[in-house]
Amino acid sequence: MPLQLPKSSWSTTELEDLRELSRSFLQKEVTPHQERWAAEKKADRELWTKAGEVGLLCLSIPEEYGGGGGTFAHEAVLYEEQARAGDSAWGVTVHNGIVAHYLLAYASEEKKREWLPKLATGEMVGAIAMTEPGTGSDLQGIKTRAVRDGDHYVLNGAKTFITNGFHADLVIVACKTDPDAGAQGVSLLVVETATPGFRRGRLLDKVGMKGQDTSELFFDDVRVPAANLLGEAEGQGFVQLMRQLPQERLIIAVTAVAGLEAAVDLTLEYTKERTAFGRPIFSFQNTKFTLAEAATEAAVARAFLDQCVERHLKGELDVQGAAMAKLWTTERVNKVIDDCVQLFGGYGYMTEYPIARAWADVRISRIFGGTSEIMKEIISRSL
Template sequence: MRRDLFDEEHDLFRETVREFMAREVVPHHAQWEKDGIVPRDVWKKAGELGMFGFSVPEEYGGSGITDFRYNTVIVEEIIRVGASGLGFGLHNDIMAPYMVDLTNDEQKQRWLPGFASGELITAIGMTEPGAGSDLQGIRTTAVREGDHYVVNGQKTFITNGINSDLVVVVTKTDPSAGARGTSLLVVERGMEGFTRGRNLEKVGMHAQDTAELFFENVRVPVANLLGGEEGQGFFQLMNNLPQERLSIAVAAVAAAETVLEQTIEYCRNRTAFGRSIGKFQNTRFLLAELSTEVEIARHYVDKCIRALNAKELTAVDAAKAKWWTTELQNKVIDRCVQLHGGYGYMLEYPVAKAWLDSRVQTIYGGTTEIMKEIIGRSFGF
């Protein structure tokens, strides 16, 4: 079926993003994989092309446009070239709502120009060694002392953890208050007591800087509290998680589509027993099944994008999109590795790298099990 999600301006923007990827990313990504990090200057170059902060008001250097289709274009083009090291999706899709919607005028003036230009790279500190899906179980504390909070604790698995200049840290400002004792504080690069641990060695996404963060008596100004009121952090997180999960679903479908296209081409050219392996019934039937499932997923995700733009996307909608598409992504890529045979296990073939990069998709942003729990609770049992 013809895809009708985008307008002409999105198509023109896609051309810009595609050219950027070909010029600034593709020739260097293999080296970034070895380095374990993407250079900061790439962020600035992307910022110069208006690839960040679509929803940032124009007076702060953004486009002032709330249209997730632009975010979708960037994610899809990153996935198309296998540039899994770029943390642009987290910056645009996950962090923007916190930085735009929860900041006051003074905070906007301090942070948004750099956010939109790529000079200030962002991250969010939720996960801790002992708290992943259970956000209410976090132990990082923020104790008010005059016009500062004193922050102590640890975060792990933090995307953009090494490069980040601003980290939205989930803290307990009142450990006795449960969900109402959670607050979001922005910790800035260079604050005394804020240190970064290892750039973690992962199964895939090797160019993505994923780090441990440590906070030892870090004095964070009260002026860095998001939302203007203590105790709202848990609800702020819950409000923004559907967009995060939709972003992951967008990436999942794009990855499945890309690898499927590559595999169809491989099956067309690879011969065995004197003919193209695409002529074997098993190959055709498997590719038919995968193509059907991916297209169905694409249309559901596109509908979710429209719902988000209309402010109608629910937590349940996003949970369905997130778990189904990421499980499908892993299924499709695994089957495509099998169709490649031994070559599918060689990292010189994109399908092998995609296989490694995809595994975490069913884990971060809320595991498949948590997504099903969200959906199950909606039945009112």
């Protein structure tokens, strides 16, 4: 029997219908291909257009820009079902929940109408490029440089660990327009990847998330139209990033909690079927106590997450609250899945078992979107 947790307080009949659509799409178009995608280090490009056809892209973007006209709750439903399906290959969280919202918030009206409908159909795949070979959490230290030249910027630099990097048609690039101004010198430029001078590096070989295309990106004298600057002036990039990061961190929390719940369900099923010493593993006190703790962790994480989603839907989730959500849920999912692997024994270390893949996949959750250490630093500022 799976975990019996109450329905999320923000759930509605409409959202449950979307959940069924998401689940059926993932079962048909994603689950059968996971092993091949892991070997190829990327999902199929047509997955994006198929998702666009059924309306799963840009769910929370207004209809006037080709989106679904929904809220963050619509996005959360899709991300939860993706996590429960055990998929980490499809970079839809970045495309839907991050890239599209930077464009909605900061692009000019003309550019919104040019780019957002293409993201919504899957004609374009979106990525955001912040991390560099020498700069991770310290965004003020980025070296990628954009120099104004008439109606264009000339962009030079390199980015790494970029989700959707291989398939991306549009990349939001964090760069320095004034290298001497610290955070005030950071700007965001949108680069269409067909532009001369843009090139992709290798698909990176990761410990987990094997099927997600994660690439190096290089910009060699790329001429980017000045109209592709996000915001009304240079130097607004750092503030824009700080305003959008809470949603990114809440997205990570959503997937962490759904992944935690799925792991507990998998382990309950396994321990009740697998026998040792003539009886089900679940009948041993250690197993029952471990899973009792895991079920409690799931319930507490779900309650906190639902509270954060409600606050975000009301526009009340602040930077510290989002940092707490990411810190708590990612630390918990790593602990619980590690405990679950232990109950699987040797099979828990075999990649053919979903619990093993989940164990490898979730480790990065304590690093990307801001490390656990950075989350603690952010939280401490409000104390």
